[in-house]
Structures are given as C-alpha cells and as structure tokens.
Amino acid sequence: MDFNDTPEEAAFRKEVRIWLDANATRKSDDSKAFRARNDDPGLLAKAKEWQDKKAKAGYARITWPKEFGGRGGSPILQVIYQQEEANYLVPLGFFDIGLGMCIPTMMAYASPEHLKRYVKPALHGQEVWCQLFSEPAAGSDVAGIRTKAERDGDGWVINGQKVWTSGAHYCDYGIVITRTDPNVPKHAGLTMFFLDMKSPGVEVRPIKQMSGGANFNEVFFTDVRVPDSQRLGKVGEGWKAALTTLMNERLAVGLPSGGLDIDELMELARDTELEDGPAIRNQQVRSKIAEWYVQQQGLKLTRYRTLTALSKGQTPGPESSIIKIVAAPKMQDMGAFAMELMGHAGVMKEDVPHAAGFQAQWIGGAGFRIAGGTDEILRNIVAERVLGLPADVRVDKDIPFNKLTRS
Amino acid sequence: MNFDFSDDQKLLKEQVRKFLADKCPTKVVRRVLDGNETHADDVWKGLVDLGVPATGIPEEFGGLGLSPLEVCVVAEEIGRAAAPVPFDTSVVLATEVLKLAGSDAQKKKWLPELAAGKAIGTLAIAEGPQPPKPRTIKTTFGNGRLNGRKVPVTDGEAATFAIALANTGGAGERAVSLVIVDLKQAAVAKKRIETIDPARKHAELTFKDASAELLGAEGEGWRLLERLYDAAAVYFAFAQVGGAEAAMWMARDYALQRQAFGRAIGSYQAIKHKLADCYVKLELARSNAYYGAMMLTEGGADLPLAAAAARIAATDAYDFAAKENIQTHGGIGFTWEADTQFHYRRSRLMALSLGGPMAWKDKLVTRLEQKNAA
Numbered sequence: 108m109d110f111n112d113t114p115e116e117a118a119f120r121k122e123v124r125i126w127l128d129a130n131a132t133r134k135s136d137d138s139k140a141f142r143a144r145n146d147d148p149g150l151l152a153k154a155k156e157w158q159d160k161k162a163k164a165g166y167a168r169i170t171w172p173k174e175f176g177g178r179g180g181s182p183i184l185q186v187i188y189q190q191e192e193a194n195y196l197v198p199l200g201f202f203d204i205g206l207g208m209c210i211p212t213m214m215a216y217a218s219p220e221h222l223k224r225y226v227k228p229a230l231h232g233q234e235v236w237c238q239l240f241s242e243p244a245a246g247s248d249v250a251g252i253r254t255k256a257e258r259d260g261d262g263w264v265i266n267g268q269k270v271w272t273s274g275a276h277y278c279d280y281g282i283v284i285t286r287t288d289p290n291v292p293k294h295a296g297l298t299m300f301f302l303d304m305k306s307p308g309v310e311v312r313p314i315k316q317m318s319g320g321a322n323f324n325e326v327f328f329t330d331v332r333v334p335d336s337q338r339l340g341k342v343g344e345g346w347k348a349a350l351t352t353l354m355n356e357r358l359a360v361g362l363p364s365g366g367l368d369i370d371e372l373m374e375l376a377r378d379t380e381l382e383d384g385p386a387i388r389n390q391q392v393r394s395k396i397a398e399w400y401v402q403q404q405g406l407k408l409t410r411y412r413t414l415t416a417l418s419k420g421q422t423p424g425p426e427s428s429i430i431k432i433v434a435a436p437k438m439q440d441m442g443a444f445a446m447e448l449m450g451h452a453g454v455m456k457e458d459v460p461h462a463a464g465f466q467a468q469w470i471g472g473a474g475f476r477i478a479g480g481t482d483e484i485l486r487n488i489v490a491e492r493v494l495g496l497p498a499d500v501r502v503d504k505d506i507p508f509n510k511l512t513r514s
Numbered sequence: 515m516n517f518d519f520s521d522d523q524k525l526l527k528e529q530v531r532k533f534l535a536d537k538c539p540t541k542v543v544r545r546v547l548d549g550n551e552t553h554a555d556d557v558w559k560g561l562v563d564l565g566v567p568a569t570g571i572p573e574e575f576g577g578l579g580l581s582p583l584e585v586c587v588v589a590e591e592i593g594r595a596a597a598p599v600p601f602d603t604s605v606v607l608a609t610e611v612l613k614l615a616g617s618d619a620q621k622k623k624w625l626p627e628l629a630a631g632k633a634i635g636t637l638a639i640a641e642g643p644q645p646p647k648p649r650t651i652k653t654t655f656g657n658g659r660l661n662g663r664k665v666p667v668t669d670g671e672a673a674t675f676a677i678a679l680a681n682t683g684g685a686g687e688r689a690v691s692l693v694i695v696d697l698k699q700a701a702v703a704k705k706r707i708e709t710i711d712p713a714r715k716h717a718e719l720t721f722k723d724a725s726a727e728l729l730g731a732e733g734e735g736w737r738l739l740e741r742l743y744d745a746a747a748v749y750f751a752f753a754q755v756g757g758a759e760a761a762m763w764m765a766r767d768y769a770l771q772r773q774a775f776g777r778a779i780g781s782y783q784a785i786k787h788k789l790a791d792c793y794v795k796l797e798l799a800r801s802n803a804y805y806g807a808m809m810l811t812e813g814g815a816d817l818p819l820a821a822a823a824a825r826i827a828a829t830d831a832y833d834f835a836a837k838e839n840i841q842t843h844g845g846i847g848f849t850w851e852a853d854t855q856f857h858y859r860r861s862r863l864m865a866l867s868l869g870g871p872m873a874w875k876d877k878l879v880t881r882l883e884q885k886n887a888a
Binding site for chain 1: 515516517518519583762766769770777778780781783785786787789790791793794797798799800801802804805807808811822823826827830872874875876878879882883886
C-alpha cells in the first residue's frame, strides 16, 4: 500500500504544476483565499478568464473526448489536476453544474448541430449553464414537478416555477424538466428541454439564504417559447434524461473546501479556559475531538480508496456514498460545539478568533445537509443500492398526476 | 495511489473466508458457547494447516514471513465468522509481543511453536476490577519467580504460555515489566470464569512461585504494552470490521424476509436508515483500518495515531452493527436460539479487551497533540 502516483500520474502532476506555476499564484493562506472568493464582485469575470485559459491548455475537462475539447484522459488525471489546482488562488465553482451535469446531458441527447454550437463556449467559460429541476412542491420527490410545457405549433410553451437554481442570475442557458402530460403517472409525463435564460418570460429572483448569501434563485416561466428542436430525449421520457443529469450531481456537489477543521478546533480548545483548566484537558472535549478526527480521516481515506480504483482503471465501489452523509452533519455539529467552547461570546461575529469560521460551518451545515440529496434521501440510496433493501412504497406510482393529492 | 490490498492478499482472504464458511458456521460458535470445550479445536487445527498462525512470523523462526497486511485480511475473516479460536490471543497478541520484545533465544523457543500451532499464547494483564495501571499491578516478579493472580485471561485454559504484566519494583511507569511464563507447570492454577462471551473462554490464572523470565527489559513493561496495543488495535480493527459487516448483512437478510404491516420490514425507512448507518460506520472503520495496516507495514511514524483512529472507528462500527442487528430482528433476536447474540457478545469483548473507546479517544488526542507539537 502507498499513496504514490504511478509514473504516468507523476509525469502528469509535474506537467500540471509547471503550467499552474506559470499561470496562477500559489496560495499562502487558505482562509485569505476563502475570504477573497466570497467578497469579490468581479469574480465571475475572473472565473471566465481562468476557465478559458484552462480550456485552451486542455485542462478544463480532461475526461471528455478530444472532439469536445477534452483529452480523453482517465478520471484519475482529472482528480490530479483538481488536487493541484486547489493549491492556487484561482476562482472556481461557476462551471461545475454546467460542465458536470448540463453538458453531459446535452451530449447524451442534443443534436450534433447543437453540440457544435454549445459545448465549446461552455467549456471555455463564455456561457454558463444551470439546472432547472427543483420546485416549491418537488424537492426530494423531484418527479412531482408541476411546471408545464404545452405544444404550440412547432414548439412548446412553458409555464411554472423552479426554485433552488444555483447561479440562474448569471447563467446563459439551462436545462429544464417539465410536465408535458398530467394524465399519466408522474414519472411518465415529463419532458426535458434546454433553453436560453434570456428568453422572454423568464424571470430570475435571488433567494436570500439563512447564511445571508444568495447563490440560489427562484425562476419563473411565463409563456416561455422553446422550439421543439431544443427537446432533450423523447416526449414523456424526461425522467430518464433527468437521471442522466442527477447521476453526475453528487460528483459535482463534492466537499466544501477551505473551512475550519480539527486543527482549528484543537487550537480553540487549547486557548479556552474552562473551570478546571484548558478545554483541551477536558475529557468530554477530547472525546469529541477524537470522534471528529476519526471521521475526518475516515472520509479522506475513503476518498483514497475510490482514487485507487480510478488509478487502476476500475469502477470505484459504493464507499464514496458515505461522504456527504458524514461530512454534512460533522460540519454542523463541530461548528456548534466550537461555538459552545467560546461560551456566550460564541454568538459574536467579531473579535473572537475563529468564531466567524465556526459560525459559518454551523449555519452552512444546515444547508449542506439538504443540498444535492438530503441526509434522508442519501440513506435511502445506500439502503437500496448498496444493501439491496426494497424501495419505499410509492402510493402515487400508478395514479395519473392530475389525480394526486397535493401539498 | 495504491490504497488497497493486492490480488494475492485478496485471494488469501477468500481462501480463509471459504474455509471458515465451511468449517466454522454459526453452529460451531454455538457449540463452544453452550459447551465445555475451551475453543473449537477442529477449526483451529484447520487454520493451523492453512498456515494462519505462521502468517506474520519470520521465516527464520518457522513462519511464512508475510507482512502485517496478510495478517489483517485473515483477521477480518476470523471476525466475520466470530470464530471461537485463539486468534486474537495467540496469533495477534502473543506473537506480536514476542516479535516486539523477545530476545533471540525467546523467539527461537516460542515462535516456531506458535507457527506450527503447537503452542497457544495469551496475554495476562488485568487483575480483577479496575482497568490495569502500572501502580495497581499486584502480581510480582523477582528471582525468576512469578506470584499473583490474573483475571480475566482470554484463552487462559487453552494457552500453553502467557505473557504477564508484573511489578518488578521500579517507580511510576517503570514499576512493571513483561514476563513470559509457561502455563504447563504445577505452580500455575487455572480456573474457568464466566463472562459475557462464553464462545471465547476465559480463566483466572494464579501463580505461586511460578518459573518465569523477563520479556524485554525490566521496567519497560508498560511502554512495551502500549506499543503492542497499537499493533494489536490494527489487527483487532480488521476483525471488528469483519464482525460488523457480518452483523450488518445478517440484519439486512432478516429485514428482507420479515413481513410486518403487509410488507418487508426492510422497506421501512426506520430500518433502512439504521442499516445505512451501519454501512457508513463500517466504511469509516474500514478506511481507518487500512491506514493502520499501511502504517504497521511501513513502520510509519503515524502508527500510534492511525491505530487509535482504527480502534475507535472499528469499535464503534461493530458495537453499532451488533446491537442494531438484534433490534432489527425484534423479539426473536433476543432469544438464546438466535445467532444475533454471537456478534453482540464478541463486539463488547473486543471493545474492552484492549481498553475501551474512552481510553483510546484520550490517547488519540494526546498523540494528535504530540504530532502537532513536533
């Protein structure tokens, strides 16, 4: 056992480092980079510039076929690139959904002409894509969407509302799942399209989150016209297309980076005086630190097991399905615990070392447990796909959508 | 990145797994649990024929000279079967402590016997109530004679020799030393004691002027024991991972078959989420155990930290899977006739025999502090 690169991987890593050194600034302090990322209003323009540079050098999507601007490389090379890129001060995050979910769905269903038109600008960061799936009444049960698309001549007219659409406020295109037949059971009446986010009748309203940020949006459709040529997959087969998109989601959501972890918690415990001495000497505190350390290590090492399979050209096992189930509650609970160590001052946003960071985890953790598959849905997935337990009883399975009881 | 076992190691694992599935089904565990035999000698002899006790012993001492990784994969299978054999005691603890602290003469004397299955070794540390500490050990060793009482001793009856912790007169941590004692002498009295896991028999050993000799230097007992426990924690973690996995699948199989309120209980989220949590804990444990195995094999500086993490994660995974297996079974799971009890009992035994999770969590943070200070 070892954590070493194969000779081919090592050569690629070296090549990537040389390129990154020549084109970007190496990080000196993680937290500074973290702040810069959140505070800079011109970040999207910088991200687009960086994406274009990457695409020109062939690093934007290493696993994509060459005809689409990739290298036809193995997934492990993509991982190596990302590991190295994470050490540099570069703006990231704007293209993950488009390139990780939307464009792969386009590749599966769009016409050659459309691929020729849309893939390259997306890869080079000139056009940003979003995914329009969730609705106010359809979260975990996404097949319960109500946004409807109706035939009108050689096109379709879309009416309805989407929600939790990441980046819709700066996106150029989106893929949208709609209901085209309410007279059949819910999964059977769906159809997917892609559309121009600047189409007449599309209105984007940012959602202010509990964290204060506004990365997500509500998107309203009022008589939005879409040509039939922008349909992805057959009429009534939108669920199949949606699964293609969602299969890639948990890879795209990934782990939040740059947050505080065990080192900072230990630092805090050393500096905090409890009644009987420093918190780090308190057995309850030590127990908590140990448990979270075991989780932190467990997640890192589980990822190494997955990477090992990729490095050997094998299909990884299901072990990576545990990552978000563990990471999200850990983030929330550790944040809350660290705040508790600070006493009443744990509520203050200023003048308390690390307070803001741990508060951000406590707040952000609440959202992370929901985004990209809730804790509960992820447990269902493990139970069903890994352990082979039966799917939930679905009482709406055979009932036409327009006969269902609605919330 | 090569964070996995080799094909050969997986083959060995498969071989041991098949052997145990065939020769050590749960009815053998039950036989020992209900009966008088000290261990399943038929299974043990078969494992000896397969070379299991010889696996990690160097070739010069009659072993197969394989790495800790091979011992780890075997441990996982022993744990999966909850096999009633002296693996944890003889193959892990006695073998490892001899490799760690034995003089050349002691290795020459005992390791070939262990490898050939002619000797069974065990560790004799505890002395009744209270977790053992250097200052509380009352057993004494001097002038080649061992006096005192050790209880509980796993496999105390089956074992032909033991490594005991004894007071040798020094101060503080240096008050204690390890000694090796032949259990076949008249100066050693063995008495079976009842425990929560009757499938692994335990004894009280009383030494009256028993002939013994130091293992390792005088006063080094506690430090050697700590180092031994780090290595043992990794092997135990693999056995715990195997046991946790077996308990999880036992619960899953029952959940598929048992009907309530018109459907399989495995279709209810209360059961699905519980079993998903078993899987989550199992994989965290497996990943931490792999790293422990890697550090053990390399002799890496991270071993103390990796061993503690592996121990904590594996104990948690096995405890959880074993208790939720009973819970998933409902009433039938609480009967003597159900197989659920084997893992419940074994998980607690394994959680306690190297020191419980609370002690290991404290150790882990101490080691983290040392690493950060370095």
